[in-house]
Amino acid sequence: MKPLLFLLILLVACTGKQEKDTSALFATDTEEADTLQFYDLHEIQASGTIIAGTLSGPDTYYEYHGKEMGLQFQLAEAFAQSIGVVLQMEISPDTTTLLKKLEQGDIDFIALEIPTWQTRNKESLLRKAIAEWWNPERVAQMKEASALHTSYTVHRHMRPVMQDAAHGIISAYDDLFRRHSSTAGWDWRLLAAQCYQESGFDPQAVSSMGALGLMQLLPSTADLMGVPSDKRFDPEQNIAAAARYIRKVSQSFADIKDADERIRFTLAAYNGGVGHIQDAQTLARKNGRDHQVWQEVAPYILLLAQPRYYRDPDVLHGYMRGSETEAYVRLIMERWNQYRSSARSFSNGSTPAPARRSLQDGEYKSQVKPAEEWVPEEQQETAEAAKL
16 A cells, blocks of 8 residues: 555656646746747847838828838837837827737837827836937928828829821821730720829829839839839830739639729739728618629728728728829720721730821831820821921
8 A cells, every 4th residue: 555655646746747837838938939029129129120010091000002101100110210220100090009009018119199109008118219300390200291292193294195096196106006005905095094094195104102113113013013113114114014913913803704803903002002992892782782893882981081991890901092093094995996986996015006198208107106295187288387
């Protein structure tokens, strides 16, 4: 009996030690996890990234033509630069969620003016750094700068909507539209209509957001499509890249079987971003509308400018300035209809451009000229008459 009792005591002791060691091991992991979870200034600087939480909205944070905007974003980005780190924004549907994320350590601070930003610990080094950086004059200056950069403008020299309506010539780039339209899976005249909306057929057009060329490629889009920085104003490179990007965007709406409807959604996404358009589809579906019909979804594109809608828990990309996107789709579709009635539907670039007899040498030559050299026909006739 005594040896058996001794073995029993030994077994209990070993089991207790094992449980104690195991508990200590997990306690250490938990303590380390907690320590890592709640970063202060030094840990944030060591990681190289600071995470700010905010609400979506025109004065806080939103994406516009591929660029992050909003006063709170701009302030947070400036603060991040001042401490030598990169900013990451996390968007929440309401302040309750923001506070929960802050307490859990999912974000480092809340970027809302209440009256200044909120951190987890009021005595933290991060809080002190924010207090030292924040001042009314800086905020006022950035508010003024933010107000000046809220519109999308394109610096361009507009060409005529039709270069030669009598001969069915839309622009100096018709052969390029024909050549690359098959990549997009579109009628070439639709590509031309979109180009006119983007740049007015000006190959040197530049937008306030940094979009370049005939099809207004954003730098991020040009990178994605593999266009070198020194080729982004090149008409063919620009149009070819846009056609590839259109094909990629269109795949996001592959479930839409009607071709014209899919075109409308693709145009909207080219202008406003795929995520925002899918948010509008989600809202349409929630409200009993057909999410695959543009006329059913377009009203929700407009409603994404209202807090009730862009802060809906099912909306993933927040605030959107939808009036521009709705007009963009409408105007391009209208212009495409005009072009279809006045320009022949060559399927590719193999068909030669229309020609007319030259007044100088009696030879036939292509009517298509570089946009910079194009002169209205009535001016040509006036110039010829003056020579006689």
